[in-house]
Amino acid sequence: YLIEDPKYSFLKDLGLDKKNVGVFNGKWEANGPMIQTFSPANGKVIAEVQAASVADYESCAKAAQDAWHEWAEMPAPARGEIVRQIGDALREKLQPLGQLVSLEMGKILPEAIGEVVEYIHVCDLALGLSRSLPGTIFPSERPGHVLIEKWNPLGAIGIITAFNFPVAVFGWNSAIAMVCGDVSVWKPSETTPLISVAVTKIVESVLVKNNIPGAVAALCVGGKDIGQTLVKDHRMKLVSFTGSTAVGQEVGVEVQRRFGRHLLELGGNNAIIVNEDANLQLLLNAALFACAGTAGQRCTTTRRLLIHKKVYSEVVSKLKKAYASVLSRIGDPLESESLIGPLHTPAALQAYKDTVAAAVKQGGTIEFGGKVIEREGYFVEPTIITGLPHDSPLVKTECFAPIVYCIEIPDLETGIQYNNEVEQGLSSSLFTENMGNVFKWIGPHGSDCGIVNVNIPTNGAEVGGAFGGEKATGGGRECGSDSWKNYMRRSTVTINYSGTIKLAQNIKFGD
Numbered sequence: 001y002l003i004e005d006p007k008y009s010f011l012k013d014l015g016l017d018k019k020n021v022g023v024f025n026g027k028w029e030a031n032g033p034m035i036q037t038f039s040p041a042n043g044k045v046i047a048e049v050q051a052a053s054v055a056d057y058e059s060c061a062k063a064a065q066d067a068w069h070e071w072a073e074m075p076a077p078a079r080g081e082i083v084r085q086i087g088d089a090l091r092e093k094l095q096p097l098g099q100l101v102s103l104e105m106g107k108i109l110p111e112a113i114g115e116v117v118e119y120i121h122v123c124d125l126a127l128g129l130s131r132s133l134p135g136t137i138f139p140s141e142r143p144g145h146v147l148i149e150k151w152n153p154l155g156a157i158g159i160i161t162a163f164n165f166p167v168a169v170f171g172w173n174s175a176i177a178m179v180c181g182d183v184s185v186w187k188p189s190e191t192t193p194l195i196s197v198a199v200t201k202i203v204e205s206v207l208v209k210n211n212i213p214g215a216v217a218a219l220c221v222g223g224k225d226i227g228q229t230l231v232k233d234h235r236m237k238l239v240s241f242t243g244s245t246a247v248g249q250e251v252g253v254e255v256q257r258r259f260g261r262h263l264l265e266l267g268g269n270n271a272i273i274v275n276e277d278a279n280l281q282l283l284l285n286a287a288l289f290a291c292a293g294t295a296g297q298r299c300t301t302t303r304r305l306l307i308h309k310k311v312y313s314e315v316v317s318k319l320k321k322a323y324a325s326v327l328s329r330i331g332d333p334l335e336s337e338s339l340i341g342p343l344h345t346p347a348a349l350q351a352y353k354d355t356v357a358a359a360v361k362q363g364g365t366i367e368f369g370g371k372v373i374e375r376e377g378y379f380v381e382p383t384i385i386t387g388l389p390h391d392s393p394l395v396k397t398e399c400f401a402p403i404v405y406c407i408e409i410p411d412l413e414t415g416i417q418y419n420n421e422v423e424q425g426l427s428s429s430l431f432t433e434n435m436g437n438v439f440k441w442i443g444p445h446g447s448d449c450g451i452v453n454v455n456i457p458t459n460g461a462e463v464g465g466a467f468g469g470e471k472a473t474g475g476g477r478e479c480g481s482d483s484w485k486n487y488m489r490r491s492t493v494t495i496n497y498s499g500t501i502k503l504a505q506n507i508k509f510g511d
């Protein structure tokens with residue numbers, strides 16, 4: 001167990017042990033299978049976490065619902081104060097929690113810390129929101145009447161998160177949901193259970209200090225059976241799901257079957273369009289991080305570079321040079337020199353190998369990379385592939401690994417068409433120095449994605465905006481802007497203070 005190695009003493013700082021309980025319903029108690037969690041950098045076991053049985057899920061859902069009554073009655077600014085304290089508690093644990101993310105997920109430490117910072121930022125955002133949650137008053141067509149929009153919490157919600165952002169995506173949902181007056185049951189990825197235990201312990205410490213029931217933020221580590229039970233549970237008024245398009249579609253249908261609400265953050269197939277007038281230095285810096293960074297394991301990773309024919313050769317050759325310069329910096333994500341860590345699992349490694357092999361078989365050229373790195377852990381070379389048709393099934397499929405397809409475009413219009421022709425619609429970016437192109441790109445015939453950038457990469461969104469995408473990405477929006485509306489129900493209230501009944505639309509009923 002790596003946890004016994006003094007090198008990983010930060011695990012103890014987070015209250016973790018060799019054996020951990022993966023269920024929190026106000027108390028830590030689990031009866032499901034014991035799962036081992038691995039470091040993708042060396043394949044070794046970090047520690048064990050006891051997962052939930054279906055009965056444990058039931059205890060979480062029940063305790064969360066009970067806690068909701070108290071939580072919903074607290075004024076929103078008082079809930080905001082709790083979320084502020086959670087932000088502060090995260091600031092205190094920033095370093096060890098970042099290290100844990102690096103160890104268990106596999107991203108490099110600066111990005112792991114950045115992900116905890118994202119949670120802290122959303123706590124700040126939620127704190128402000130707690131004093132500014134709006135409710136509109138509309139003019140009534142009837143004298144002595146008023147129309148009010150009143151927002152109330154939903155109740156209990158389910159949060160299902162993926163391995164690749166094991167802290168931030170929970171934070172986006174949890175912080176906003178908490179100020180909105182919801183309680184949650186979190187089912188994290190089965191391969192990042194330690195992170196979810198550590199985060200929940202931090203949240204618990206704040207709740208306990210303030211005499212608030214812990215089940216306001218329940219945790220249920222588990223597999224498919226737990227996920228399915230949660231998705232079908234009528235008490236979960238909203239299911240926020242981040243994961244693959246295939247599973248997300250099932251989740252959406254299942255939640256809809258019971259008329260629950262869903263918020264889906266599914267796959268992406270993000271493109272950068274490099275127009276002929278692009279600032280290539282900007283582009284190269286951005287593309288290196290967006291294509292190869294996080295070992296290609298962001299939903300927002302750039303998977304396609306759509307490059308104007310006039311700059312195509314120059315971009316491909318300069319990008320190869322940029323890739324070559326980071327090759328020696330692929331390594332242990334906890335080491336300060338590393339820029340790229342491993343893939344998360346052996347299955348991801350296999351998917352990378354299969355995709356590279358298929359690309360070659362279909363006539364693609366490996367311009368850079370293409371190989372698994374011979375060392376312990378799941379490391380691969382970031383890979384650039386050219387020569388595949390823009391609409392080949394491989395190019396249209398998301399492989400969660402650092403593989404980018406370079407595709408030549410004759411003009412911007414064709415680039416936009418290629419950008420939009422995939423099923424996914426998460427993120428997109430255009431590199432141009434021309435103002436007219438920018439407005440075309442963000443207009444009705446521009447990018448059809450939820451995130452439409454200019455002169456920045458497709459990844460690395462800030463918390464202030466709404467995060468999410470269209471089409472097979474699922475349509476959900478979380479985090480900033482008005483995403484809070486997902487976590488509340490709206491009542492349209494018409495109040496008559498005129499002393500007489502007057503019907504709308506001037507209807508006369510009787511004399």
Ligand code: UN1
Pocket residue numbers: 118164165169242297298299300458459460461462
């Ligand atoms: C994800 O990959 O699931 O925009 C989330 C970004 C990050 C969040 C990514 N802020 O890349």
